Amino acid sequence: MKGIRRLAQELEISIGTVSRALNGKPDVNEQTRQRVLEAAAAMGYVPNQAGRALRKGSTGVVGFMMQSGSQITGQGDVFFMSVFDGVQMVCARHQLDLVVLLCSSEEDPDAYLQRVVARGFADALIISATKRHDHRIEFLARRKIPFIALGRSLTDVGHPWLDLDFEGMAQTGVDRLVARGHSRIGVFAPNDDTNLGYVFIDSYRDALHRHGIAFDPDLIFRTYPNDRGGHEMGERIAAMPAGRRPTGFILTNEMLTVGLYRGLHDCGIRPGADFAVIGRHSTHAQYLNPKLTCFYLSLRDLGIQLAESLLATMPAYAEQYPLGVVRKVLPLELIEGDSDGPAPR
Amino acid sequence: MKGIRRLAQELEISIGTVSRALNGKPDVNEQTRQRVLEAAAAMGYVPNQAGRALRKGSTGVVGFMMQSGSQITGQGDVFFMSVFDGVQMVCARHQLDLVVLLCSSEEDPDAYLQRVVARGFADALIISATKRHDHRIEFLARRKIPFIALGRSLTDVGHPWLDLDFEGMAQTGVDRLVARGHSRIGVFAPNDDTNLGYVFIDSYRDALHRHGIAFDPDLIFRTYPNDRGGHEMGERIAAMPAGRRPTGFILTNEMLTVGLYRGLHDCGIRPGADFAVIGRHSTHAQYLNPKLTCFYLSLRDLGIQLAESLLATMPAYAEQYPLGVVRKVLPLELIEGDSDGPAPR
DNA sequence: GCTTGCTCCGTAAACGTTTACGAAATTAGG
DNA sequence: CCTAATTTCGTAAACGTTTACGGAGCAAGC
Numbered sequence: 001m002k003g004i005r006r007l008a009q010e011l012e013i014s015i016g017t018v019s020r021a022l023n024g025k026p027d028v029n030e031q032t033r034q035r036v037l038e039a040a041a042a043m044g045y046v047p048n049q050a051g052r053a054l055r056k057g058s059t060g061v062v063g064f065m066m067q068s069g070s071q072i073t074g075q076g077d078v079f080f081m082s083v084f085d086g087v088q089m090v091c092a093r094h095q096l097d098l099v100v101l102l103c104s105s106e107e108d109p110d111a112y113l114q115r116v117v118a119r120g121f122a123d124a125l126i127i128s129a130t131k132r133h134d135h136r137i138e139f140l141a142r143r144k145i146p147f148i149a150l151g152r153s154l155t156d157v158g159h160p161w162l163d164l165d166f167e168g169m170a171q172t173g174v175d176r177l178v179a180r181g182h183s184r185i186g187v188f189a190p191n192d193d194t195n196l197g198y199v200f201i202d203s204y205r206d207a208l209h210r211h212g213i214a215f216d217p218d219l220i221f222r223t224y225p226n227d228r229g230g231h232e233m234g235e236r237i238a239a240m241p242a243g244r245r246p247t248g249f250i251l252t253n254e255m256l257t258v259g260l261y262r263g264l265h266d267c268g269i270r271p272g273a274d275f276a277v278i279g280r281h282s283t284h285a286q287y288l289n290p291k292l293t294c295f296y297l298s299l300r301d302l303g304i305q306l307a308e309s310l311l312a313t314m315p316a317y318a319e320q321y322p323l324g325v326v327r328k329v330l331p332l333e334l335i336e337g338d339s340d341g342p343a344p345r
Numbered sequence: 346m347k348g349i350r351r352l353a354q355e356l357e358i359s360i361g362t363v364s365r366a367l368n369g370k371p372d373v374n375e376q377t378r379q380r381v382l383e384a385a386a387a388m389g390y391v392p393n394q395a396g397r398a399l400r401k402g403s404t405g406v407v408g409f410m411m412q413s414g415s416q417i418t419g420q421g422d423v424f425f426m427s428v429f430d431g432v433q434m435v436c437a438r439h440q441l442d443l444v445v446l447l448c449s450s451e452e453d454p455d456a457y458l459q460r461v462v463a464r465g466f467a468d469a470l471i472i473s474a475t476k477r478h479d480h481r482i483e484f485l486a487r488r489k490i491p492f493i494a495l496g497r498s499l500t501d502v503g504h505p506w507l508d509l510d511f512e513g514m515a516q517t518g519v520d521r522l523v524a525r526g527h528s529r530i531g532v533f534a535p536n537d538d539t540n541l542g543y544v545f546i547d548s549y550r551d552a553l554h555r556h557g558i559a560f561d562p563d564l565i566f567r568t569y570p571n572d573r574g575g576h577e578m579g580e581r582i583a584a585m586p587a588g589r590r591p592t593g594f595i596l597t598n599e600m601l602t603v604g605l606y607r608g609l610h611d612c613g614i615r616p617g618a619d620f621a622v623i624g625r626h627s628t629h630a631q632y633l634n635p636k637l638t639c640f641y642l643s644l645r646d647l648g649i650q651l652a653e654s655l656l657a658t659m660p661a662y663a664e665q666y667p668l669g670v671v672r673k674v675l676p677l678e679l680i681e682g683d684s685d686g687p688a689p690r
Numbered sequence: 691g692c693t694t695g696c697t698c699c700g701t702a703a704a705c706g707t708t709t710a711c712g713a714a715a716t717t718a719g720g
Numbered sequence: 721c722c723t724a725a726t727t728t729c730g731t732a733a734a735c736g737t738t739t740a741c742g743g744a745g746c747a748a749g750c
Contacts, residue, residue, distance in 0.1 A: 002706080003705095003706055003707080004706065004707065004708095005706080013729080013730085014729065014730045014731075015706090015707085015708095015730090016708085016709080016729070016730060016731075016732090017728080017729055017730075019707070019708055019709080020708085020709085020728095020729085023708075023709095025708095025709090027727070027728060027729080028727095028728070028729080029727080029728060029729085032728085032729090044459065044463065045463075046459075046460060046463030046464055047464070047706080047707065047708095048399075048463075048464070048465055048705090048706050048707065049395075049398070049464040049465045049466060049706095050394075050395050050396075050398035050399035050404070050465055050705080050706070050707085051395075051399055051705070051706030051707035051708085051735090052706075052707050052708075053394070053395035053398075053707090053735090054393075054395040054396055054399050054705090054706080054707070054708095054734090054735045054736065054737085055706080055707045055708045055709080055734070055735050056707080056708065056709095056735085057735075059395070068426055068429050068430045068433065081413050084413050084447050085413045085449060085450055088413065088447060088449040089449065089451070092449060092451070092452070097460075097464075097466075098447055099444045099445065099446060099447075099466070100444065100445035100446075100447060101444060101445075102429050102433060102443055102444075102445060104430060104433040104434065104437060105430055106434065106437070107437070114389070114391075115391060115442075118389065118390075118391030119391055119392070119393070119394040119442075120393055120394045120395055121394060121442075121444075226628070227628055227629060227631075227632065228628065228631075231631075231632055258629065258632075259632065262632035262633075262634070263632070265634065266632070266634060283571070283572055283573065284572060284603065284629065286572075286573075287572065287576055287603075287604065287607035287608070287611070288607075289607070289610065289611060347736080348735095348736055348737080349736065349737065349738095350736080358699075358700085359699065359700045359701075360700090360736090360737085360738095361699070361700060361701075361702090361738085361739080362698085362699055362700075364737070364738055364739080365698095365699085365738085365739085368738075368739095370738095370739090372697070372698060372699080373697095373698070373699080374697080374698060374699085377698085377699090392736080392737065392738095393735090393736050393737065395735080395736070395737085396705090396735070396736030396737035396738085397736075397737050397738075398705090398737090399704090399705045399706065399707085399735090399736080399737070399738095400704070400705050400736080400737045400738045400739085401705085401737080401738065401739095402705075
């Protein structure tokens with residue numbers, strides 16, 4: 001005899017009552033409920049996930065899908081860890097468990113998601129690293145599975161998403177550098193189909209246009225969004241002839257920022273003196289020298305908002321989070337440092 | 346009509362046969378098996394996880410438990426991402442899915458593990474950040490749940506584990522620095538109960554003893570194992586009077602290494618010139634200047650070995666991985682750089 | 691032709707829950 | 721005291737699989 005049966009036998013009541021007591025149903029005597037609760041705690045009873053999921057058709061877990069291999073996402077552990085922490089805080093409030101679903105670098109994300117969904121791993125999903133055109137969005141919408149995307153996409157089915165304010169970063173970055181006399185401003189663009197690159201570049205062009213500065217495609221640097229890519233960009237910049245070289249740079253990615261900083265440094269270009277850098281905050285970036293001027297956002301808050309927006313789309317929790325369909329861009333704070341130094345010569 | 350029933354109806358055979366065909370059982374005509382396989386693929390049928398788990402008593406997933414909040418684990422960067430990738434590669438070979446179970450920074454790891462196990466999330470578990478005395482190990486052993494620990498522990502129930510060779514790092518580190526004339530060698534120790542600290546410090550003392558150098562407790566620096574802690578250590582070192590100050594340092598943690606490097610740098614102490622540093626390799630560390638002398642280990646390989654050793658303890662896979670109970674220390678390679686520079690003055 | 695063995699397949703029970711339904715016991719209302 | 725309403729609980733079906741069991745069909749051996 002195992003599980004709920006054993007508990008029921010112990011208490012000499014029926015399994016139905018035990019289940020109701022445990023699940024907070026109203027039609028059970030408050031006194032027996034207490035007995036059940038105590039006995040359950042004493043025996044360390046926890047409802048079997050499979051049985052419950054089978055019967056209820058829901059699992060009580062929310063999945064966070066991400067691609068492994070930072071060479072792809074460009075986000076290191078600390079990025080996601082912090083986000084997870086926020087997501088989980090909210091989930092814990094509702095007895096929801098968070099599991100991280102890791103799509104191997106060798107598997108197709110679309111296929112992976114299909115499997116995850118078909119197997120019924122989770123009731124709701126958070127997907128990250130959204131592509132410009134993302135099949136996962138259509139798929140989840142068609143299946144009517146609650147989900148939220150971290151990152152906008154051209155694939156729009158009226159689904160909820162959260163994203164960083166790349167427009168804002170491009171604009172304030174350009175404004176700031178132009179105000180200091182820069183006109184050749186370099187930016188990074190991912191070399192794949194992740195959507196954020198397009199959004200950022202478009203805003204960058206707009207901002208330049210507002211200032212009457214011609215757009216130069218040579219100032220867009222395509223590489224992998226990790227520190228290696230950043231380092232390599234630094235070397236490429238150093239290798240450019242003085243006239244064609246950018247005099248400043250705007251970055252929205254943590255790892256990339258650190259890499260670029262080092263890459264410039266190794267080539268004898270000093271950020272804040274010879275070259276202006278506006279980057280993205282990270283724990284590493286705190287120790288860069290000279291102090292980095294950067295965009296900051298609390299990743300834990302991002303996680304919290306992600307989770308709350310997701311719950312808002314789940315029937316069972318919607319009334320507790322009356323947010324509607326959240327499609328929001330989160331602004332970043334500019335932390336002033338010394339890396340966007342003086343005017344170019 | 347859903348799931349396997351629908352499939353069976355479509356094919357006009359019984360659900361039993363469908364199930365057997367799908368699961369590769371021998372007693373099914375090869376021709377009908379093909380028909381079933383094709384139909385399943387066409388309809389996008391994937392067995393429901395809950396039903397299967399309930400019946401079989403196993404889930405086909407392996408869980409990787411970790412604590413969130415890099416301020417605790419001390420592993421930032423891409424440590425876990427890389428390990429995951431290795432684990433998953435092996436899992437995928439056996440149709441096993443990897444899920445990451447994230448214990449929130451607000452929850453007790455022991456309680457979290459209990460919940461995870463009771464709910465039947467996974468068939469087998471990998472636990473990380475093992476403590477010197479770790480209840481999780483006893484718990485899992487008592488429940489006879491296949492698991493492997495990333496990190497040794499004094500709690501020893503004859504369970505499998507994998508760990509980095511901290512003894513080796515301490516010895517080669519000390520040998521190398523002593524050979525260059527150092528006698529005051531600083532090391533880091535975690536300020537909590539994680540076991541690796543003890544192992545490392547013990548070996549460090551032994552190594553000193555072999556060289557006839559007295560052990561000075563002031564040369565053990567306790568702080569958080571992250572970059573902030575490393576930076577702070579650098580400042581503390583700089584603040585010490587010249588005679589009591591270490592002239593070199595040995596580190597086994599990625600983030601800490603980067604932090605220390607910066608901390609020293611910011612205080613005007615130049616690694617490789619004024620001070621010797623032997624650290625731990627990471628993607629970030631590659632760009633430190635001067636080039637870091639460091640210990641390297643392929644994290645993906647670590648993941649692969651973890652997974653294979655875990656499968657070796659699972660009855661269903663044991664014969665494919667005849668490794669026995671793996672309890673192994675993985676050696677690290679020393680990559681020579683310039684940071685462990687010249688002799689002290 | 692009868693038995694034996696083999697191949698293939700259908701039937702039904704089981705896994706551990708939740709929950710609709712109805713029954714028993716109690717209380718309230720008159 | 722009878723009826724109606726309410727509270728509390730037990731019963732049993734259902735969720736989607738897997739698998740033990742047995743039966744049908746057929747070939748082979750004698």
